Amino acid sequence: MNAIAIVIAFSLAMALETLPSGPVYGMIHPDFVAMLLLYWSIRSGSELSYTVVWLIGLLQDMMMGDVPGGQAVASVLMVYALVNGLGRVRHLSVWEQLVFIFMLLFAHRLIVWSWQLWSAPVSWHFSLLLSPLMGALLWPLFTYLLDYLRHHLKASS
Amino acid sequence: MPALFFPRRYPPLLRVAAFVLLSIVIAALSEKHPNMLNWSGNLTYPIHWLDLQATKNWRTVGEYLQDRRSLLAENAQLREKLKSLEPKLLENEILHNENRQLLALLDSFPQPPGRMAVAQVIAENFSPGSQLITVNLGSHNGVHVGQPVLAAGGVAGQVIHVADLSAQIALISDLDSSIPAQLAGTNLPLLVNGKGNIHWLSVPFQPRNTTLKAGDQLVTSGLGGRFPSGLHIGTISRVIHNGDEPFAQISVRPAVPLGQLTTVLILLKNKPTSRPDKA
Numbered sequence: 001m002n003a004i005a006i007v008i009a010f011s012l013a014m015a016l017e018t019l020p021s022g023p024v025y026g027m028i029h030p031d032f033v034a035m036l037l038l039y040w041s042i043r044s045g046s047e048l049s050y051t052v053v054w055l056i057g058l059l060q061d062m063m064m065g066d067v068p069g070g071q072a073v074a075s076v077l078m079v080y081a082l083v084n085g086l087g088r089v090r091h092l093s094v095w096e097q098l099v100f101i102f103m104l105l106f107a108h109r110l111i112v113w114s115w116q117l118w119s120a121p122v123s124w125h126f127s128l129l130l131s132p133l134m135g136a137l138l139w140p141l142f143t144y145l146l147d148y149l150r151h152h153l154k155a156s157s
Numbered sequence: 158m159p160a161l162f163f164p165r166r167y168p169p170l171l172r173v174a175a176f177v178l179l180s181i182v183i184a185a186l187s188e189k190h191p192n193m194l195n196w197s198g199n200l201t202y203p204i205h206w207l208d209l210q211a212t213k214n215w216r217t218v219g220e221y222l223q224d225r226r227s228l229l230a231e232n233a234q235l236r237e238k239l240k241s242l243e244p245k246l247l248e249n250e251i252l253h254n255e256n257r258q259l260l261a262l263l264d265s266f267p268q269p270p271g272r273m274a275v276a277q278v279i280a281e282n283f284s285p286g287s288q289l290i291t292v293n294l295g296s297h298n299g300v301h302v303g304q305p306v307l308a309a310g311g312v313a314g315q316v317i318h319v320a321d322l323s324a325q326i327a328l329i330s331d332l333d334s335s336i337p338a339q340l341a342g343t344n345l346p347l348l349v350n351g352k353g354n355i356h357w358l359s360v361p362f363q364p365r366n367t368t369l370k371a372g373d374q375l376v377t378s379g380l381g382g383r384f385p386s387g388l389h390i391g392t393i394s395r396v397i398h399n400g401d402e403p404f405a406q407i408s409v410r411p412a413v414p415l416g417q418l419t420t421v422l423i424l425l426k427n428k429p430t431s432r433p434d435k436a
Contacts, residue, residue, distance in 0.1 A: 011203070011204055011207065012207070014201075014204045015204050015205075015207040015208050015211065018204070018205065018208055018280035018281060018282060018291070019208050019211060019212070019280070019281070020208060020212050020278050020279065020280055020281040020290070020419070021212075021281070022281075022283075022416050022417065023281075023283040023355050023415075023416040026281055026282065026283030026284065027283060027284070050169070050172050050173060050176055051176075054176045054179075054180075058180075058183075059197075059200065059201065062194055062197035062198075062200065062201055063197075063201040063204060063205075063280070064282045064284075064287065064289070065282055065287060065289040065291070065317070065318065065325045066282070066284075066286065066287055067184050067187065067188070068180075068183050068184055068187050068194060069179075069180030069181065069183050069184040070180075070184075072176065072180050073176070073177050073180045076173055076176045076177070077173065077177075080169060080170075080173045083169070084169060084170075113285070113286065115184070116284075116285075116286030116287070117286075118184055118188070119188065119333065120286060120332035120333055120353070121332065122285050122286035122332060122353060123285060123353065124285075125285035125353075127284070127285065128285070
């Protein structure tokens with residue numbers, strides 16, 4: 001993927017994460033950055049640089065104001081699980097990928113939640129389940145949109 | 158893409174473990190030095206700027222599409238509200254004049270409220286663990302860590318991180334937030350803690366036979382010098398006297414609609430020297 005397109009895509013995903021649209025959106029919106037990492041990981045043939053994944057996660061931590069490291073660790077572990085543990089996900093159809101995407105996004109959310117326990121007694125909340133569910137449901141549309149943009153960019157360059 | 162820090166010859170698991178360890182070190186350091194990552198606000202400002210533009214455009218579109226009927230209804234509603242507020246305004250003016258006369262009698266003058274700045278909310282993070290907003294003012298505008306933040310209705314939170322052009326504010330509902338308070342009209346010292354939910358705050362450590370009851374108004378006590386005294390925090394909505402618990406469970410509804418903040422007021426009065434209030 002074009003480096004500039006990747007930077008723009010991640011900037012937009014991060015902007016969507018912190019969009020001031022009220023608490024309901026804040027609780028249920030999917031983790032767009034994690035979804036983009038999964039998409040990038042599935043579509044790129046070679047293994048992603050964990051350094052880049054970690055830096056993106058750290059930037060997200062700083063932007064959200066959370067205890068730094070939570071998103072970074074969750075992103076690195078999620079990509080590792082996808083590449084090394086669930087490598088076959090790449091070969092499944094988008095619809096078949098839904099379950100695995102939900103599992104990975106939920107695991108990501110749980111790691112971020114556990115990390116927050118470092119500084120405060122964060123209690124369990126249903127949004128921890130809702131956000132990955134929304135992400136999984138949006139996955140086909142998300143991949144379709146990004147595939148379309150990729151092909152469009154390739155064709156124009 | 159080439160590996161930046163670790164050559165690819167190291168096994169992936171080892172690289173992942175190294176990053177986990179590095180993250181733990183950063184988290185531990187940030188706990189010890191909370192202002193360590195203030196500079197990161199500058200790095201993320203372009204993304205917050207995108208948020209601000211998107212929100213502004215969305216509101217403009219919303220206002221443009223608002224139909225005549227809803228505008229008339231809103232107008233009528235505001236006129237009614239104005240009618241009901243006029244007597245209160247008059248009463249306020251009388252009290253204000255009376256207060257000035259009393260202070261003049263005491264040979265003291267009211268302290269100016271200090272400089273205030275109106276800031277626009279450019280990003281939000283409402284998760285169970287964080288109740289944070291980011292605003293478009295930073296150290297260039299005189300914002301410092303620990304400054305109180307107000308909104309229509311009362312206290313909204315306090316500044317916890319400051320970058321050059323933006324600042325992060327922990328709302329009073331954040332799990333780390335704790336404000337010295339008192340019952341309006343009394344000197345009963347209390348604490349109001351955040352619970353990670355924008356709709357509820359709590360008053361901890363009150364005995365089961367507490368005299369606090371639903372409907373009581375809580376205001377800032379001014380203890381600690383962080384918040385001026387007398388600012389509205391919220392109203393007690395429920396007091397549960399559970400036989401098994403050593404303390405009463407007291408829920409408070411915030412005076413400020415924390416989920417709908419678009420602009421806030423930052424009190425720029427003092428430059429604090431210590432960390433924000435923590436429980």
